Amino acid sequence: MTGSELLVQRFVDQELSAEERVQLLVRLGRDEDLRQRVIALERLSLEASQLPRPVVPEGFVAQVLAQTTAPAPAPAWWNRFAASLWTPHVFEWNLAGAAAAACVALLAVGGVVVGVRSSSTAPNAPPTPVTASVAPLTERVLVRLVVVHPGARTVEAAGDFNGWNPTETPLEQASNGAWTVTIPLEPGRYEYQFVVDGEQWIADPFAVEQNDDGFGSSNAVLDVRPPTGASL
Amino acid sequence: MLVSRHARSILSVTSRMLGQTADAEDVAQETFVAAFRSLARFQFDAKFSTWLYRIAVNKCTDALRARRPTVSLDQPADDDTTPAWQPLDDATPEWELEQVELAWELDKGIEALPYIYRESFVLKHIEGLGYDEMSAILGVHRDTLKMRVYKARTLLCRSLAHLRSVRT
Numbered sequence: 001m002t003g004s005e006l007l008v009q010r011f012v013d014q015e016l017s018a019e020e021r022v023q024l025l026v027r028l029g030r031d032e033d034l035r036q037r038v039i040a041l042e043r044l045s046l047e048a049s050q051l052p053r054p055v056v057p058e059g060f061v062a063q064v065l066a067q068t069t070a071p072a073p074a075p076a077w078w079n080r081f082a083a084s085l086w087t088p089h090v091f092e093w094n095l096a097g098a099a100a101a102a103c104v105a106l107l108a109v110g111g112v113v114v115g116v117r118s119s120s121t122a123p124n125a126p127p128t129p130v131t132a133s134v135a136p137l138t139e140r141v142l143v144r145l146v147v148v149h150p151g152a153r154t155v156e157a158a159g160d161f162n163g164w165n166p167t168e169t170p171l172e173q174a175s176n177g178a179w180t181v182t183i184p185l186e187p188g189r190y191e192y193q194f195v196v197d198g199e200q201w202i203a204d205p206f207a208v209e210q211n212d213d214g215f216g217s218s219n220a221v222l223d224v225r226p227p228t229g230a231s232l
Numbered sequence: 233m234l235v236s237r238h239a240r241s242i243l244s245v246t247s248r249m250l251g252q253t254a255d256a257e258d259v260a261q262e263t264f265v266a267a268f269r270s271l272a273r274f275q276f277d278a279k280f281s282t283w284l285y286r287i288a289v290n291k292c293t294d295a296l297r298a299r300r301p302t303v304s305l306d307q308p309a310d311d312d313t314t315p316a317w318q319p320l321d322d323a324t325p326e327w328e329l330e331q332v333e334l335a336w337e338l339d340k341g342i343e344a345l346p347y348i349y350r351e352s353f354v355l356k357h358i359e360g361l362g363y364d365e366m367s368a369i370l371g372v373h374r375d376t377l378k379m380r381v382y383k384a385r386t387l388l389c390r391s392l393a394h395l396r397s398v399r400t
């Protein structure tokens with residue numbers, strides 16, 4: 001998003017200061033395309049706010065009240081679970097089965113211990129966002145995002161690939177303060193940022209291309225090419 | 233009464249989130265029933281309407297997942313049942329017809345938005361909420377919501393420009 005686009009979006013959101021409004025008006029006087037864009041956005045905003053609301057059907061309130069006075073049904077999974085508690089079961093054991101169960105239990109405990117050890121944090125150091133690497137799949141491309149941020153407690157990625165919802169793409173802590181995640185992406189162009197500790201949004205400075213995100217910082221741009229000859 | 237006061241807003245949200253389908257009314261009812269049943273958990277530091285919106289949005293997400301378990305919520309809905317919309321009292325027939333056409337085009341555009349952009353656009357521009365309240369409803373950072381609304385506006389402007397150029 002360009003500086004002018006940012007001003008326009010903030011204008012539609014009614015967030016501009018007096019100085020910024022003057023700045024926008026000056027730009028509108030010089031740029032016909034920008035003026036048309038503002039008109040389209042304002043028109044959209046107005047029409048959306050004037051969209052008719054649906055009629056509340058007759059009996060709607062009565063039906064809600066009838067449902068609220070009826071006892072709440074127990075969820076089906078709870079019924080099954082409760083029934084299973086009171087249903088007699090016969091457990092048959094033999095030596096092989098017991099040994100297999102013991103192995104599974106040991107493996108599970110081992111996995112938890114390894115996970116706890118690997119989550120310990122490295123000493124503080126300045127963040128060094130790195131870059132992304134790709135490996136081809138049949139239709140999608142596996143993209144590996146890597147950032148070095150030893151002081152971080154959590155690192156997530158937010159971008160066009162997950163609707164800018166950082167919670168959907170958490171990075172895992174690797175060695176030496178590196179954080180990494182591998183995501184399957186269809187070929188295309190994606191913008192993204194890293195989110196450190198749930199609140200600090202940072203771009204990937206090693207990305208080949210960056211775009212102004214319109215909110216005071218930059219988005220890294222990731223071009224994912226088709227699997228044949230994929231490279232960043 | 234609480235249901236009467238908030239019914240139109242909640243029905244408006246469920247209708248537009250679910251692409252104006254017949255089960256929008258069911259989901260609106262479920263929203264109020266769920267709210268009544270968990271009234272004891274309502275935090276009085278939040279607005280009641282914010283809490284209701286949050287329940288409605290969650291119910292819409294559940295309904296979409298149940299309707300199409302194999303399809304991502306980013307996919308647009310394609311159901312085409314039309315609900316009853318309320319005309320304004322003082323409208324002329326010509327004005328009303330134009331408004332109906334505009335609303336139809338805009339509703340189609342909103343319906344075609346990816347779900348996460350649609351919910352942000354509906355709350356921002358149809359329900360007129362601020363980003364802070366939207367953040368409380370959706371549990372998403374306000375900067376992320378700004379980005380989603382920006383993308384929704386851009387997509388809608390593009391699709392409406394196409395629709396209108398086809399008509400003229």
